[in-house]
Amino acid sequence: MARRTRKSPSPTKLLVKPPVKIGSINAGAVVAELRRLHEDAEDPSVERMPADDEIFSALQYVEKRVRALHRLTPEAQKAAALKRVRLWEYLREQADIHQTRAVADARDAGAEWAELAPVLAVQAPSAAYNKAKRLKAAALTEDTPGAGPVRRTPEAVIDAERRLARRRESEQRAQEAARQRHHLLKPVAARLLRNRDGLVLEEDAEYWLDEVAEVLPSCSTPTQMLSLNRYLSATVRALQKLEQRDARPVATTDQSRLALSAAAEFLAE
Template structure:
């Protein structure tokens, strides 16, 4: 008899189906609804029920006093029980997130895996490490178009973490390159503005000079840097149109000509990036 092939999958393979999650819940509202149910049932101890934002305590209270709803309609009892189920599921989902943050803080504070093992209810440092990696999976997604949660194995989590490190390094390189390009651009634009009176101008050119002048002094954020690049491009296009229309140079001094040439060279280099 031919042995049936197994269904084993690679430990780093993404989940085939994204797990359903409770996700965001208005805790205060749901606990408030449970409180109202107990008040309507004339629960004699309802005043001892914890505040609406004290989720764990409120859940323990309504569990302990569930019999207070026994005289209510069956649909009220079912609704109360379902809300409890929903809130406990929310707590369960949040537990992994907050526990791995605590583990990360412990590691950053110098806590050893041998010390974390009993706190994570495992018997060995390697088991503590593996459990922490599995917990980390709740904060990570894979590279599939649907961005499924990462498979809860140490191998899959390590693979996802390495991918994130690579992505972050690439983003840093892009940001550093953009910052360097901006630092090279600023003196060129300042020089251009200083020679503004030596240019032939029209309403369009003057508009873009004013936009550049407005953004240049406080040009610090990525959006402001992008705006400066765009305004310079627009100003140079406006000058080129004016030069073509008049069939003569738009500069009246050598300093202005050199400033314009430098700006156009920066623009040319940008177009090749």
Template structure:
């Protein structure tokens, strides 16, 4: 019998596995459910159980008073214990985020890595720095299509931070370009709207011109500016399709033709710049 060849595991396989996380959770509601279980079990000390939003204290109480549920069914005891497990895991996920914020506050207040080392339970300033980078991995997402969590290594975090810095710079450039282009776009769009009655239109053309008219007075953010630009593109495509289907020019007057030509030129096209006028 031929022995099946052993499949070699890929070194990156553990890194590609999406981690399981509790994520968003209404912890207060789960604590309330635990409280109800203790009340139903007639726990004599249940009034001493901390409030629903005091997660750590409530968990410590539930652990200390687990015997109060002994007279309940095993299903109830199991459910209560599972709720505690889930809440502890949720709490664990929150710790790194909040510890990182404390580290950032300490650094902003002038704390040196040598001072942070004992607070982070490490033996050297470099180890404190590296641990802070691993903590930051919780807040960063890698560049994989499925948006996996980062590997908790300083190198992976630095790479992600550089990528995010580049993304932020590109976004700022795009927004600045949108603002610059918007200054050129507004007068062209206003002129086109003024000549609307002298353009050959159908329902599609009218729809996009109405969208332009609606968004134009409220363009303040880069996103709104991009939307205006897209609406103009859509209106020009609709005008071109109508002209092609009717074999008749879109502009009915010379002024309308000039307004249409300016819009096509701004959008980077040459079509429409020398259209005939009926």
């Protein structure tokens, strides 16, 4: 029987379980917890401990002053040490993200890979390029929440960059389509208002058409556009409901009939 050949794994496929990450935490709050532990231990130098947002300096302080916690219970001392471990891991993860942004800024400013090699602690331009790509895996993981971690290889990063670029292009197309639709919304609503006298209005339709008239003159922001769309839709539904109930047209003129038809067709798209 022929032996089955093993397929080579894709270089962009995760070969191990996704790593557990600290992710986003309130680091300042953790520093504040360490401060309280040092206060509870009556650390005489605690007033010199850096502020809660000075994470690196605060960690250096509590490392130097670890013996000041000897008055606390063993469990409290262990908790303090675990908080330090957590904060260092948080800083390690953040360092990759911020160094990636610094590399991108350097490249945008005209820095060559040969110039980046020594500051990235590598020997060659190609090594600097590869290290920058590996670092970018952390930033790409942060930019695509829920998609899982990006493997730290140049191939995986390039693949993730392409997927992210396609997603952004899709979002831009959707935003442009929304802008175009909003651009057409105001004329459709204004046309229906101009032909208001040619419409048979009952209480609901009149109320929603009044809302259209209220928001239309100052309609410019996305929120106002959404409101206008909602009010126009409610107006058309109320008119159509009235038409079905009475079994007779609610538009009494050709212009009002065309205006109502245009609004209904716009909302149905």
